[in-house]
Amino acid sequence: MIDIKNVHKTFHTGKPNQVNAVNGVTLHIESGDFVTIVGSNGSGKTTLLDMVAGSIAPSSGSIDIDGRDVTKLRDYKRSPWIARVFQNPMNGTASDLSILDNFRLAAIRTQPKGLTIGINETFKNQVRERISTLGMGLENKIEQPMGTLSGGQRQALTLLMSVMDSCKILLLDEPTAALDPKSAQIVMKTADELIRHYRLTAILITHNLKDAFNYGSRLILMGEGQVLKDLDTNQKSALKQNDLFDWFG
Amino acid sequence: MDFYLTTLIQGLCLSAIALGIYISMKIFNIPDITTDGSYTLGAVVTAVLLTHHQPVYIILPAVIAGGAIAGAITGFIHTKLKINALLAGILVMTALYSVNLGLMGRSNIPLINVSSLFTLINVSANQNYNMFWILLGFIAVITFLVGYMLKTDFGIAMRATGNSESMIRALGVNTDRMKIIGLAIANALTALGGYLFSQVQGFTDISMGIGIVIIGLGSVIIAEAIINWRQITSVWLSLALVIAGAIIFQLVVAVTLDIGVDPIYLKAVTAVFVLLIVSLPRISLKSSG
Numbered sequence: 001m002i003d004i005k006n007v008h009k010t011f012h013t014g015k016p017n018q019v020n021a022v023n024g025v026t027l028h029i030e031s032g033d034f035v036t037i038v039g040s041n042g043s044g045k046t047t048l049l050d051m052v053a054g055s056i057a058p059s060s061g062s063i064d065i066d067g068r069d070v071t072k073l074r075d076y077k078r079s080p081w082i083a084r085v086f087q088n089p090m091n092g093t094a095s096d097l098s099i100l101d102n103f104r105l106a107a108i109r110t111q112p113k114g115l116t117i118g119i120n121e122t123f124k125n126q127v128r129e130r131i132s133t134l135g136m137g138l139e140n141k142i143e144q145p146m147g148t149l150s151g152g153q154r155q156a157l158t159l160l161m162s163v164m165d166s167c168k169i170l171l172l173d174e175p176t177a178a179l180d181p182k183s184a185q186i187v188m189k190t191a192d193e194l195i196r197h198y199r200l201t202a203i204l205i206t207h208n209l210k211d212a213f214n215y216g217s218r219l220i221l222m223g224e225g226q227v228l229k230d231l232d233t234n235q236k237s238a239l240k241q242n243d244l245f246d247w248f249g
Numbered sequence: 250m251d252f253y254l255t256t257l258i259q260g261l262c263l264s265a266i267a268l269g270i271y272i273s274m275k276i277f278n279i280p281d282i283t284t285d286g287s288y289t290l291g292a293v294v295t296a297v298l299l300t301h302h303q304p305v306y307i308i309l310p311a312v313i314a315g316g317a318i319a320g321a322i323t324g325f326i327h328t329k330l331k332i333n334a335l336l337a338g339i340l341v342m343t344a345l346y347s348v349n350l351g352l353m354g355r356s357n358i359p360l361i362n363v364s365s366l367f368t369l370i371n372v373s374a375n376q377n378y379n380m381f382w383i384l385l386g387f388i389a390v391i392t393f394l395v396g397y398m399l400k401t402d403f404g405i406a407m408r409a410t411g412n413s414e415s416m417i418r419a420l421g422v423n424t425d426r427m428k429i430i431g432l433a434i435a436n437a438l439t440a441l442g443g444y445l446f447s448q449v450q451g452f453t454d455i456s457m458g459i460g461i462v463i464i465g466l467g468s469v470i471i472a473e474a475i476i477n478w479r480q481i482t483s484v485w486l487s488l489a490l491v492i493a494g495a496i497i498f499q500l501v502v503a504v505t506l507d508i509g510v511d512p513i514y515l516k517a518v519t520a521v522f523v524l525l526i527v528s529l530p531r532i533s534l535k536s537s538g
Contacts (some may be wrong), residue, residue: 055418079421086415094412098482101405109420113406115398145482 001201002029002052002169007061009047009225021047022058023225029218031168034195034202036216038209040248044225045205049173052203054078066168080110083162085155085191087174092158095147099138099157102146103127106161130160134190152183159190163198170195170202177207184208188215209248213241221247254377256503260496261384262445263464267472267495268395268488269438270465275473276399277411277431279327282338282462286345287319287436289458291443293349296358296453299365309444316440317433319345324429349455356455365448380449391441392488398434399484407431439465460516467523468494474526498522 009022022044029035037045050056052063054075062071065081083106086092093102104119124142132139134156138149146154155175162170172191176184192215195202206212212219219236221229229247231239266288273281291312298308319341326337350356366383373379398404409417410427418424442461447453471494476487505518 053419055415074423076418076421076423079419082419084419086419091413091415092419094409094416096412097405097408101408104402104405105409105417105420108402111421113402113422115401115403117397117400118402119400143482 001031001033001066002027002203003064004028004048004052005062005064007048007051007058007063009044009051009056010059013059020225022051024061025222025225025227027220027227027230029201029203031201032199033218034192034200034204034216035218035220036204036206036212037220037222038206038212038244038247039222039228043222045222046173047225048222049171049203049205052169053082053084053171081167082169082171083109083167084171085158085162085173085175087177089151089154089158089178093146093154093161096145098143099131099146099149100124100127100142102157103130103142103161103164107164109165109167111165130164131157134160134186150183152179152187155179155183155187156190159187159194163194163200167198168201170200172202172204172206174205174207176211184211191215209244210241213239213244219244251377252503252507253500254381256499257496258377258380258384258449259446260499261381261388261492262442262449263461263468263499264388264492264495265391265442265445266439266461266465267468267491268391269435269442270462270469271472271488271491272395272431272438273435274466274469275411276408277428277435279334279411279428279432280338281320281323281432281435282335283319283323283341283345283432283436284338284439284462284465285458285460286342286349287316287439287458288443288446288461289349289453289455290315290319290345291440292447292453292457293352293358293443293455294440295444295447296360297352299360299363299448300358302363305366305369312440312444313437316437316443319440320432320434320436321429323436324432327432328425328428346455353453353455357452359452360447361451366445367448384445384449387445388492391438392492395434395438396485396488399488460519463516463519463523464495464498467519467526468498470494470523470526471497 004025004027007022007025011019011021025048039045047056051058054070054073058071062069064070070078100119108118127142128139131142136153136156138153175191176187179187188211194200204216217233219231220227266284270284273279294312294315295308298311323337323341326332326340327334367380370383371379372382399408406417406422407427410422410424414424469491472490475490481487501522502515502519505515506512510518
């Protein structure tokens with residue numbers, strides 16, 4: 001599904017503050033894999049994810065999605081495959097727009113946004129139905145601006161929005177970092193259910209080692225811009241939670 | 250009565266600019282100074298074509314195209330050349346001064362005794378009422394078109410671009426292109442303001458656009474104050490308030506002149522008035538919080 005070949009990313013090349021954020025990463029991610037990436041700050045995980053999403057271009061190396069070389073494709077052109085959930089709930093939703101408007105845009109992620117009015121009663125009902133699965137009581141508030149909701153509610157909605165249109169890859173960049181423990185749990189559970197239900201290929205970046213232990217079919221440890229450990233499903237299930245904590249010891 | 254009717258007529262002309270500024274400032278968060286130049290451009294194109302006896306169906310598209318090109322250039326400079334939006338607008342506005350002067354060939358073209366939009370249709374024997382009704386219809390059509398556009402999928406994507414760029418890019422929208430189109434639409438509306446105003450006042454002057462952006466901003470800020478106060482989310486109501494804002498703004502100017510303030514100080518009064526509307530909500534918030 002995703003083929004990352006010897007990717008490097010250097011910021012401020014040739015200057016005293018040069019940073020080698022990603023230093024030769026090669027990864028093959030199968031369709032349906034749920035990859036969790038852990039690593040300390042500055043280990044290059046977010047930069048790697050941004051390169052998969054297309055918001056940062058690699059300095060060298062190549063990235064293939066679904067057998068197609070997308071290395072030079074900009075982020076908005078990768079939207080037919082990729083949906084994203086950001087660390088900051090503000091980045092994944094538009095605060096001033098209503099929940100309904102946000103969902104409308106998400107529902108046409110892979111399509112051109114034309115000069116027709118797409119919001120009708122059928123669509124409203126579809127959105128209400130989807131939102132009611134969260135059990136947050138938000139289905140009656142779809143006309144409300146997104147900005148009136150809490151961070152946890154917004155992240156949960158962003159997750160739902162990602163599967164409104166056909167989606168193959170879900171990128172989650174510390175989706176629960178800004179949330180309280182309870183909301184974080186709801187968001188992670190929702191993510192896990194959606195990934196299973198829609199058989200998504202997912203990459204999750206997290207600093208929460210419990211989440212890294214509980215979720216995902218494959219676990220990767222990054223450091224200094226490189227893949228230090230790569231555990232497949234069997235190796236991961238053999239792993240004990242304490243072993244994971246020891247990696248950061 | 251005529252005094253207030255004139256004010257209303259001017260307010261309607263300027264509401265086209267206010268709609269343009271609403272798109273650039275409120276929807277895209279871009280302070281667009283191109284306005285001063287594109288407003289005059291609209292008036293200049295109108296004057297040049299009218300004096301060459303061109304029909305409305307040529308003049309109107311020409312005005313819209315002129316404004317749209319000016320806006321698109323500002324958008325291009327801002328997004329592709331990564332120049333600050335304010336500076337991009339100032340650059341285009343400055344260049345437009347020469348373009349406008351070049352098109353006119355002199356600094357003033359009178360439009361007396363040429364057939365205009367207002368001689369084309371006769372709904373009232375009274376010249377001023379006739380103007381008023383035509384303008385009202387014109388603005389109603391524009392408002393409908395803008396409102397409809399904002400409700401379409403394209404319009405939602407447009408509104409999201411100014412609100413959460415990371416989100417809308419992740420949802421497959423080229424934000425640079427969207428901003429260029431947005432500024433083109435905004436300046437096309439502004440040019441329409443110039444088209445209307447030159448025909449209302451019966452001449453086009455090279456300096457008629459100076460400071461016009463403040464009038465647009467003032468109108469939008471008046472509307473915004475009400476929108477925030479009443480927590481309005483309806484697109485239609487917001488647009489209606491923007492037009493009301495433009496008319497209120499003209500009323501304030503008219504009353505200022507009426508009570509005997511020297512016209513020399515008119516721009517200063519305008520600036521102070523805008524400052525007041527911007528700062529009053531902030532001051533009252535501070536004292537209560």
